Amino acid sequence: MPWEIDIVSRQSAHPVNTDLLQTAVAAVLQQEQLCSAIISISIVDNSEIHRINLQYLQHDYPTDVISFQLGFDDSDSALTDCDSDTPLAAGAAIEGEIIASAEMAAQMAPSGHWSADAELALYVVHGLLHLCRYDDLTPTDRSLMKSREILAMNSLGFHPTYAEDQPDNCMA
Secondary structure, eight states, X not given: OOEEEEEEEOOSSSOOOHHHHHHHHHHHHHHTTOSEEEXXXXXXXXXXXXXXXXXXXXXXXXXXXXXXXXXXXXXXXXXXXXXXXXXXXXXXXXXXXXXXXXXXXXXXXXXXXXOHHHXXXXXXHHHHHHHTTOOOSSHHHHHHHHHHHHHHHHHTXXXXXXXXXXXXXXXX
């Protein structure tokens, strides 16, 4: 499949398993049936993601992941009569940027009972699903997005569990 995946770490406090992140992106792109994708991933620290969150989203706090959709083209898609089991971006070509905090992943991993690598992979999966037009603003949308996250993470050998009272991708 014609995918371009570029990963750069712009922080030095936490090692980044780029092979795992490449595998995670490929798993989501296959799962979501994209025809092509150009994905840029920047791994940063909390201060950098805080700055980006404030500058672009007017949120004055660090976060786990931010994604920016740069292009979405589903005009060549043969899937016009989609049912609920069809991925939202099936057949589309996407271009986007994902910015994830390795520092946040290291901080949050213990609460998920897994490694910082797994937590960071979850952030990348979550950001990529946003680029595939999934959202997590309503309970229904959040449930669908979590099911897609779980499917992708399970394919990587990770088994996330979610606290029922958490509003987003916070782990139990």
